[in-house]
Amino acid sequence: MSEPLWIAVCHRDDVIPDGGACVFYEGIQIAVFRIAARDEWYAVQNRCPHWNEQVLWRGMTGERDGEPKVACPMHKRTFSLRTGAAFAGDTPDLLTFPVRVVADGRVFVGVPSAEVVARERTAATHAPCGRAE
Ligand code: FES
Numbered sequence: 001m002s003e004p005l006w007i008a009v010c011h012r013d014d015v016i017p018d019g020g021a022c023v024f025y026e027g028i029q030i031a032v033f034r035i036a037a038r039d040e041w042y043a044v045q046n047r048c049p050h051w052n053e054q055v056l057w058r059g060m061t062g063e064r065d066g067e068p069k070v071a072c073p074m075h076k077r078t079f080s081l082r083t084g085a086a087f088a089g090d091t092p093d094l095l096t097f098p099v100r101v102v103a104d105g106r107v108f109v110g111v112p113s114a115e116v117v118a119r120e121r122t123a124a125t126h127a128p129c130g131r132a133e
Pocket residue numbers: 048049050051052053072073074075076077
């Protein structure tokens with residue numbers, strides 16, 4: 001896998017402890033999370049794969065067996081922030097993105113290849129899974 005393109009998305013003080021922020025990049029939305037107690041940062045697709053809603057940045061963060069997680073604010077499906085794995089078996093996993101915070105406090109997200117970005121952009125415009133039409 002090639003090195004991601006690192007983009008500056010915000011300053012660490014722009015994200016409240018244990019909160020999230022939403023970043024737009026090349027037509028996709030990325031949710032960035034700051035886990036204060038662990039001094040860790042995570043980034044995942046903002047689109048919850050349950051109903052295809054762009055809401056994860058507003059989700060509640062926490063831990064499950066030591067694994068940092070986010071709960072979707074819509075129906076509380078939970079996902080690992082580290083791996084993107086869904087904790088409910090019938091929900092697709094999330095894309096994850098590496099995060100770096102540099103000495104001056106700027107937060108960078110590593111965005112993957114153009115193909116991955118295009119795939120997420122396409123998925124965001126398709127009918128959601130698990131939702132009655
Ligand atoms: S839209 Fe996220 S859990 Fe339903």
